[in-house]
Amino acid sequence: MNYIKRNLENVVRQVTREYPVLLVTGPRQVGKTTMLQKLMEGTERGYVTLDDLNERNIAKTDPELFLQLHKPPVLIDEVQYAPELFTYIKINVDKNHEPGAFWLTGSQVFKLMQGVQESLAGRVAVLSLTSLSQAEISGGTMKPFTVDLEDLSERQKEREQADTREIFERIYQGSMPAIVSGINSNSQLFYSSYLSTYIERDVRELSDAIDSLKFLRFITAVAARCGQMVNAAEIARDADINQTQAKDWLTILETLGIIFYLHPYSNNLLKRLVKTPKLYFYDTGLVCYLTKWSSAETLECGAMNGAILENYVVAEIRKTYLNCGKEPYLYYYRDKDAREIDIVLEHDGILNPIEIKKTANPGTELVKVFELLDKASTPRAKGAVICMKPGLSAIDRDNYIVPVWMI
Known part of the structure; x- marks a missing residue:
């Protein structure tokens, strides 16, 4: 498959240098994960998806353990399945002040935004990825x-x-x-x-x-x-x-x-x-x-x-x-x-x-x-x-x- 370069890549690079948390929202199958994984190549950033039911269960029931298992810098895919993580991401961010520590993706825009706004106000850059232009x-x-x-x-x-x-x-x-x-x-x-x-x-x-x-x-x-x-x-x-x-x-x-x-x-x-x-x-x-x-x-x-x-x-x-x-x-x-x-x-x-x-x-x-x-x-x-x-x-x-x- 030929990767199609996304215009949002430039913005992702910029906000990763400035914000501890990046959240990319958008509908399923528009290429959120593909884009971020492309940008991860050659870096130490880890990857975990909450489409995996076992990972989702840990994230929901023991978010502290989840973040010990998946230390930043990390990309957490489909994070809307475990809003319990947001508070613990906030604690981590406030303790370490590390730009680009967490990359998150989510397919449920407004429901997700509420959780983010409550826990990560001022710490997160929110970007929207649509289907190709x-x-x-x-x-x-x-x-x-x-x-x-x-x-x-x-x-x-x-x-x-x-x-x-x-x-x-x-x-x-x-x-x-x-x-x-x-x-x-x-x-x-x-x-x-x-x-x-x-x-x-x-x-x-x-x-x-x-x-x-x-x-x-x-x-x-x-x-x-x-x-x-x-x-x-x-x-x-x-x-x-x-x-x-x-x-x-x-x-x-x-x-x-x-x-x-x-x-x-x-x-x-x-x-x-x-x-x-x-x-x-x-x-x-x-x-x-x-x-x-x-x-x-x-x-x-x-x-x-x-x-x-x-x-x-x-x-x-x-x-x-x-x-x-x-x-x-x-x-x-x-x-x-x-x-x-x-x-x-x-x-x-x-x-x-x-x-x-x-x-x-x-x-x-x-x-x-x-x-x-x-x-x-x-x-x-x-x-x-x-x-x-x-x-x-x-x-x-x-x-x-x-x-x-x-x-």
């Missing part, structure tokens, strides 16, 4: 995506150009390392086993009263609504569960790093805005599997092509920030008159409005809606339409046309 797959370097002409021109030079067919191939195949690296050539078979082996098992860890068939119906109903405002009532109806269950199960999907939300942009000068978040998957291959598209060609021509393309672009922009160890400030805009801006990117005291369209020739009508942000207290800067045009271009002085492959 476009830049990682094509071997490009990664910086957070901004609507800046110099930055966009740089991206155009180093990214691998792709046409509409190739973009939809990427969307359909998904971005899990096992598929991209060629270990699993059949993405549909991979996602079938991924759902039954990993998601189901981790879901049971968080809620053992879940019926497998109902959960599959539920996650399929969620996938069918990617890029839409969350409607728990509709999801519950399709999955034959009640709304409370639907909301609880959405929290589980978010906790496992399968989905994320874009919240509506608002400030006190903008009135009559909606308050419901929009829902996205980190990996579009899973969406395509759940919504039963048989090929990239049928997806490209199908009814969901716009929604899944939007999901892909939003997820890719989010990854450019997370892979640099930064938190993205991404929102969407929608008012009560249903006027909408797909992405509002906030950074450095400005707002960049972004539209996503499956067209190669976007017109000026697409950027008219950007003027809605002029009433916001934060100034509006350059806008962009991310679309299928082959190269970087512009609609006018204030609005750029950015190809999807350049993100």
